[in-house]
Amino acid sequence: MSWIGLDRLLLTPDASRQVTxxxxxxxxxRRALHLGGQLRGQQVxxxxxxxxxxxxxxxxxxxxxxxxxQVLLPADAQAQTRLQLASRIDLWLDALDPAxxxxxxxxxxxxxxxxxxxLCTSGSSGEAKxxxxxxxxxxxxxxxxxxxxxxxLGDAVIVASVAAQHIYGLLFRVLWPLxxxxxxxxxxxxxxxxxxxxxxxxxxxxxxxxxxxxxxxGDNLDWTALQPLRRVFSSGGALxxxxxxxxxxxxxxxxxxxxGSSETGGIAWRQGDTPWQPFAGIELSVDAEGALxxxxxxxxxxxxxxxxxxxxxxxxxxxxxxxxxxxxxKLEEKRISLPMLEQAxxxxxxxxxxxxxxxxxxxxxxxALLALSPAGVHALRNQGRRSVTDTLRQHLAGHCEAIAxxxxxxxxxxLPYSSQGKLxxxxxxxxxxxxxxxxxEPLSAVEHxxxxxxxxxxxxxxxxxxxxxxxTPVLPGVVQIDWAQQLARQxxxxxxxxxxxxxxxxFQQLVRPGDALQLSLRFDASRGxxxxxxxxxxxxxxxxxxxxxxxx
Amino acid sequence: xxxxxxxIKHLIIEALGLEDMVAADIGADLPLFGEGLGLDSxxxxxxxxxxxxxxxxxxDAEAKDTRQHFANVASLTAFVAARQTA
Numbered sequence: 001m002s003w004i005g006l007d008r009l010l011l012t013p014d015a016s017r018q019v020t021x022x023x024x025x026x027x028x029x030r031r032a033l034h035l036g037g038q039l040r041g042q043q044v045x046x047x048x049x050x051x052x053x054x055x056x057x058x059x060x061x062x063x064x065x066x067x068x069x070q071v072l073l074p075a076d077a078q079a080q081t082r083l084q085l086a087s088r089i090d091l092w093l094d095a096l097d098p099a100x101x102x103x104x105x106x107x108x109x110x111x112x113x114x115x116x117x118x119l120c121t122s123g124s125s126g127e128a129k130x131x132x133x134x135x136x137x138x139x140x141x142x143x144x145x146x147x148x149x150x151x152x153l154g155d156a157v158i159v160a161s162v163a164a165q166h167i168y169g170l171l172f173r174v175l176w177p178l179x180x181x182x183x184x185x186x187x188x189x190x191x192x193x194x195x196x197x198x199x200x201x202x203x204x205x206x207x208x209x210x211x212x213x214x215x216x217x218g219d220n221l222d223w224t225a226l227q228p229l230r231r232v233f234s235s236g237g238a239l240x241x242x243x244x245x246x247x248x249x250x251x252x253x254x255x256x257x258x259x260g261s262s263e264t265g266g267i268a269w270r271q272g273d274t275p276w277q278p279f280a281g282i283e284l285s286v287d288a289e290g291a292l293x294x295x296x297x298x299x300x301x302x303x304x305x306x307x308x309x310x311x312x313x314x315x316x317x318x319x320x321x322x323x324x325x326x327x328x329x330k331l332e333e334k335r336i337s338l339p340m341l342e343q344a345x346x347x348x349x350x351x352x353x354x355x356x357x358x359x360x361x362x363x364x365x366x367x368a369l370l371a372l373s374p375a376g377v378h379a380l381r382n383q384g385r386r387s388v389t390d391t392l393r394q395h396l397a398g399h400c401e402a403i404a405x406x407x408x409x410x411x412x413x414x415l416p417y418s419s420q421g422k423l424x425x426x427x428x429x430x431x432x433x434x435x436x437x438x439x440x441e442p443l444s445a446v447e448h449x450x451x452x453x454x455x456x457x458x459x460x461x462x463x464x465x466x467x468x469x470x471x472t473p474v475l476p477g478v479v480q481i482d483w484a485q486q487l488a489r490q491x492x493x494x495x496x497x498x499x500x501x502x503x504x505x506x507f508q509q510l511v512r513p514g515d516a517l518q519l520s521l522r523f524d525a526s527r528g529x530x531x532x533x534x535x536x537x538x539x540x541x542x543x544x545x546x547x548x549x550x551x552x
Numbered sequence: 553x554x555x556x557x558x559x560i561k562h563l564i565i566e567a568l569g570l571e572d573m574v575a576a577d578i579g580a581d582l583p584l585f586g587e588g589l590g591l592d593s594x595x596x597x598x599x600x601x602x603x604x605x606x607x608x609x610x611x612d613a614e615a616k617d618t619r620q621h622f623a624n625v626a627s628l629t630a631f632v633a634a635r636q637t638a
Contacts, residue, residue: 192597196613197614197615212597218604220611221613362567363569386572402591407568407571
């Protein structure tokens with residue numbers, strides 16, 4: 001195995017050097033130079049590559065750079081993404097033509113400062129954020145990785161669970177092994193069982209994985225057979241301590257966690273629950289808010305990158321991570337901009353206001369707290385909740401990946417902003433975590449001559465509406481009787497505790513989500529009867545007498 | 553619909569937090585991933601764990617057809633039934 005710099009990979013085709021178990025380096029060079037010839041023939045200057053096969057991605061990257069073409073790696077292949085990027089590219093390439101009829105280019109060493117790669121990730125403002133890199137930055141990083149871990153990896157085949165479209169997968173499972181002469185597998189493996197099976201087909205192997213996989217290893221793997229696993233890398237998000245401990249217990253080694261971002265590349269690494277060790281040449285500082293800033297050989301020279309990660313620097317150069325300071329969240333390593341999704345939701349005619357939060361229940365997912373517009377309330381009353389949430393999910397599906405689609409919805413008439421106009425994220429998440437309401441809070445309650453008058457607003461999101469009825473939510477009569485009795489018990493002292501029966505029940509008018517109701521309550525102690533009437537304006541909705549008796 | 557199918561549908565709803573869904577929404581041949589129910593690879597992992605735990609079975613680490621078993625409720629039911637009797 002010998003190291004070839006990222007700029008010289010196509011210069012000396014070597015059939016004895018494996019790129020993947022079924023592709024050698026000579027064939028990689030041949031195909032890359034043909035593809036370069038094809039791109040030049042088509043006068044392509046900027047190409048977007050969306051290739052799930054990591055070997056195809058390597059061929060296309062090297063071919064494009066050889067032809068002087070700028071490369072963009074979209075984060076996903078959503079229609080919205082393609083539309084947004086359309087003006088920036090001449091060609092969207094999501095499959096390679098293996099025949100490659102065009103005349104090949106002559107191989108020459110690449111100019112590390114001229115060859116460009118653009119990565120995509122979500123920015124805090126909402127729009128997809130484009131991050132430009134030159135080949136020198138990437139080249140510095142893969143060289144540093146080899147310096148640190150090349151020896152322990154040796155000729156291990158790289159098996160990955162993550163896509164190669166993002167910085168971590170691109171560096172760890174494509175560019176680094178390419179330069180090192182280490183073979184990698186073409187396809188990302190989503191299941192632990194698949195990671196094991198494809199690994200055990202190789203004599204030696206190392207894993208490029210993520211917390212999404214490592215915290216769900218199950219109890220089904222043959223850890224004894226996996227002992228030859230040389231190293232497990234994890235990046236993209238925080239790895240829970242328990243997941244690291246499991247690997248340590250089963251394999252006798254801690255996973256190697258990499259902390260970094262698309263903007264910065266790798267920043268630091270650690271094994272086990274220890275402080276983070278910055279990569280060589282990275283200078284760290286902390287701003288007034290406690291957020292990390294850094295310069296790095298993987299950033300443009302002289303550039304100081306501001307992150308939104310709170311850190312605590314230790315005396316020995318290492319540091320502790322203290323969480324994010326902005327409203328970009330990570331779901332299973334995917335960065336999701338909450339402001340972007342909120343804007344997209346508010347663009348829908350049914351939504352007046354929207355706040356999103358993360359719910360952690362088994363897996364982490366998003367929940368949406370919505371204030372419906374009058375049109376939204378109309379839709380809810382006439383089509384039901386499922387129809388509303390399905391429509392909004394479909395509306396959002398054009399703006400984001402499936403992982404970011406809210407799975408839980410809480411519908412309100414308005415969001416509970418504080419008097420300063422603030423709504424803390426913790427409050428949003430508490431509201432999302434709570435079950436849908438079954439009761440109603442009176443807006444006011446006034447007593448006059450032994451009769452109580454209450455103002456109520458029927459919650460849009462009342463749990464009873466889902467079954468009663470799915471497409472036409474109506475407040476069940478039994479719930480009205482229950483509310484009358486429960487509210488009376490809050491207001492009227494010494495109400496007999498036992499429900500005995502009912503008299504002259506009348507239901508005259510349907511009560512629907514969002515209705516403003518007036519409830520009158522009067523207790524006739526001599527007869528043990530609670531009189532109630534629900535009205536909606538001048539129309540009576542229901543009335544009756546609830547008979548109450550002493551404890552038996 | 554078999555009892556096992558129904559149980560698996562409930563398991564999907566419960567394990568993946570699909571609060572607004574009921575079993576009747578998930579057709580036996582509705583694709584679970586991608587188009588259809590729209591689950592992703594993390595759901596696949598969660599569901600894999602939930603199925604193994606609930607039914608006390610193992611996903612065969614040698615088999616190459618794990619993905620096919622998870623295609624829809626019908627294939628998943630067949631897989632669980634075969635594993636339980638195996």
